[in-house]
Amino acid sequence: MQRFTISLDDQLAAQFDDWIAQRGYGNRSEAVRDLFRAELDRSQQQTGSATHCVACLSYVFNHHERDLAERLTSLQHAHHDLTVSTMHAHLDHDHCLETVLLKGEIAVVKAFADAVCAERGVHHGKVNLIAVEMDAHHHHAGPAGHRYTRRHAAGGGAGHVHVKPVT
Secondary structure (H helix, E strand, O other), X not given: OOOOOOOOOHHHHHHHHHHHHHHOOOOHHHHXXXXXHHHXXXXXXXXXXXXXXXXXXXXXXXXXXXXXXXXXXXHHHHOOOOEEEEEEEXXXXXXXXXXXXXXXXXXXXXXXXXXXXXXXXXXXXXXXXEEEEEOOOOOOOOOOOOOOOHHHHOOOOOOOOOEEEOO
C-alpha cells in the first residue's frame, strides 16, 4: 500500500468530513479510495479502455401494457449471454419493478439496457455499470480458499464468470 498526503482548505475538509459521515465511511482513506475507483471506472468507460462490465439494470413498468412482459422476456432470452439473473417485484396494482444483473462487453450491455428502457410502457429505467477485467482461465478444481458447491462439481456452474474490478 502506498501513502500520499493532500492538503485541503478548512471549508473543503469540513464538507468532505460531513460527506464521509453521511455515507458511513470509517475514515478519509476509504472515502478517497472509493472516489478514485469511481472516477477511474468512469474514465475507463469513456475512453473505451475498459471493455467488459457487470451491470445492474432496474426499471419500473406498467404490467398492463399490451404484450410488454412478453417483449421484455423475449429481449432477455435473445441476450441470454448477458443476463445473469432477474428479480421481479410487484409495486402496486399496475406497476412492477425488475432488476436485471448483466455481464458482458460494455457496448453490448449498454445497447441492451437502452433497448429495454425504450420499450413502450417501461418507466424510470437506469443502468449502473462497473468495469471489470474478465478472468481468462477456467478452472476445474477450486483454488485455495474457493469453496465449490455440488452445483459447481456437477458442472452446473455454466455461465459462472470470475471477474475482478478494474483498478
